[in-house]
Amino acid sequence: MSDDVILETAASWHVRQGADDMDWLAFEAWLEADPRHRGAFDDVAMLDFDIDHHRDRLRQVQSSIAPVDRAQRWWRPLLLASGAVAAVGVVTVVARQPDSSEPRATGIASSYQATATSRDVRVAGAGITLAPGSGIKVHDDDAPRIALTGRAVFAVRHDPARTLTVRAAGYAIRDVGTRFEVVAGAGTIRVRVAEGELAIHAVAADHGEVRVRAGQMATGLADGTITMAASTTAALDGWRNGPLVYDAMPLGLVIADVARATGRPVRADSAVAQRPFSGVLAQGDSAAMIDTLATLAGLEARRRGETIYLGDRVRR
Template identity: 30%
Template sequence: MIFRSEPERINRQAADWLARLHADDRAAEDEAAFRTWLKADPSHEGAFERASMIWDAAGGLRDQPIAREAPAPAPAARLSRRAVMAGGGALFVAGGLGLGWQRAYAGVYRTGIGEQRRLVLEDGSRVMLDTDTRIRFRAGSAARTLSLATGRIDLDIARDTRPFVIEAGERRVIATAARLDLRRDGDDVALTAIQGSARIDAPDVTGKAAPVPLAQGTRIAMAEGRPDRLDQPELDDLIAWQSGRLAFRDETIAQAATEMNRYSTRALVVSDPRVADLRLSGVYRVGDSEAFARSLAVLLPVRVAADGDAIRISAAD
């Protein structure tokens, strides 16, 4: 379990509120809840102002072209935080992904780079596909089976007398009713039980099935040739991708850039070893590699420059 100081917790909440209020699926309930949070403690307003200053700095730099880059497009509409704090005025949308549920039937479903998709499966289960994801679902008389070839999903399994079997490489996950976050990158598989529980059937050294129980709030990381690893991640950070954002907590620029690159064809390139191990924390919008790079230039001693379809991040002179 991760323990945070009170100022760090409040700063994290402020960053999360900022991203939530910029999301396409923001609702009136979100705005009301934000105002309640804002009034709950005098320190909340200062934390939100600081988060907004960083957001605005990253967005405001859009008016300045990256080195050797054609002029950037006009800035997206920004959040009027004073209007929100006062409880009036319209809120603006700055990017994000507006998604509705689609009825799905047995077959193969996929998303492209930067695309997300919500499906209601034949059995009533709901699944959200992240960027560059491919699944296959089959509903039989004895079991329901979902195969994850690549990518990431959030799966809310409907109650049914039939077990729900998830195939990810050599591993099989079995559950009846649960909400799971499942990610597969090649032979690396990570499964988190957000609600409910599951069981992982994994072959042991004798070749027999050795079931591994997965309790709510627990994540298991599985990879060929390496022992399984169990931990308890910060769930709010884990599912941030579903609202079109990524939460980084004390991660290296190299790690963050790799994750951002999953959502865009315009790659972030971190070839300078002086930069790769620098650490950052924050909440960033998926697919906006340019804004991410510009925010790094505000927060850290780095410079960014465009080179064809790539954005290169190097140490500042």
């Protein structure tokens, strides 16, 4: 499959994230079908964020461009795949000779991935611990942006003049200095704050920002709804050397955690993905983790090919 087709498909998935009929199982299957898919999806998400972040400036630039004779045009139009254009809304992108007085992005995108073990990285003024199977893509400039897949703990140096934005599962988290954890998967996100304060909002929904302070946690669902609750006192990275502890965590996130921890393709049926789960899972043998979760949550594990799906038990 060509890169253009992959980019168009990634943009199509990005647009559909805000839809009620979004097929999260099919989306995750597409992400895992080819290593290029996840990178393309992250690129589209970053493009969407960049255009939204600089929307006012883009409008100013567009309005200041005087028409020129076609024969005198030195530039080429910036070509975007049709799906990518749809992903960021109705936007006209025009290239022109840069003005030295205008701010220019100097950041270079870089990617980091944790495989079978957790990984510590320091980028964009933040110390980040990636859980196994998780990854980030970083644009580090005056307004650093990070796209996260999976689970990570962030320790952000306080700097009011430099805001860090983290994107995951269709949500954006804005932070100027705090310690927090993000767990994302199946169109759902859980943010837990240990120190400081941050703001979170659903990118595709006009619900406004929600403030999350130390000792609080926010859960964002696929429809853009955010609920707040008190956070537990468990260490943000307790999963690093101990069991996985959950407090009313949506099952979609729990099962995504199990998949990352075991390296097995485990998925949540859509009917149970938003259902809250509280409990403790000991890390270790993959079959034992899956069986324990199924027992505690009253679920049944069904195999379809190489993938294990956890859903409601079928009465026989």
